[in-house]
């Protein structure tokens with residue numbers, strides 16, 4: 001099986017091209033590939049499928065030739081991955097499956113338009129975040145309030161007073177299973193300047209990651225709400241670098257680097 005490896009601000013992915021839709025991608029296979037000791041190691045898998053051969057998104061085939069069938073490291077199947085779609089776009093262009101410039105990618109959260117800039121950054125139109133009220137988490141015995149933000153996938157974005165650099169995110173933070181019956185991605189953030197935040201993320205199905213694109217947008221939304229703003233551009237510092245989030249009345253955009261680092265043959 002051919003593979004490539006890539007990352008967006010160190011949110012890393014194994015890319016599995018499957019142009020004929022032949023790969024049986026079980027949860028066990030995904031978990032084995034993502035294993036950082038016995039596999040290649042990654043936060044998730046980007047399974048590259050022709051949209052028209054993928055029944056769950058075949059209705060998107062007119063707007064997007066390729067479907068990002070994203071899987072979490074534990075084999076779970078989430079709706080969307082913001083950094084994943086940027087790395088997916090980079091792969092499509094480098095593999096000659098899409099022309100440079102702007103195009104659509106099919107996802108379980110609908111078609112996402114991506115744009116590759118000459119600078120190397122990839123921008124994705126992430127759609128309008130949905131604000132669904134408040135909830136709480138607790139990390140190592142400390143309770144935090146947050147905002148429930150739906151980015152296609154669920155987020156709880158918490159602006160906190162404690163320095164995020166000192167948090168212990170080695171265990172799953174608690175959350176309310178009545179509000180998040182399918183689990184949730186949890187962001188903890190400190191505003192550190194005008195429209196600038198530092199964020200740590202505990203991802204559903206992957207644990208703490210060094211970046212999360214949907215989480216970066218959810219974090220910007222939470223920071224914006226705190227400062228009484230609804231539009232503008234936020235710098236979101238994550239462990240793996242910095243991404244940019246722009247909020248406007250109709251949608252949100254996520255921009256940052258997306259890089260391929262390896263390719264080869266997988267023998268698992």
Ligand SMILES: N[C@@H](CCC[C@H](N)C(=O)O)C(=O)O
Pocket residue numbers: 011044072078079080081082083084153154185203204205206209211212213214215
């Ligand atoms: N890293 C991703 C989000 C991946 C999915 C998430 N773990 C979930 O289960 O919803 C991103 O960049 O958005």
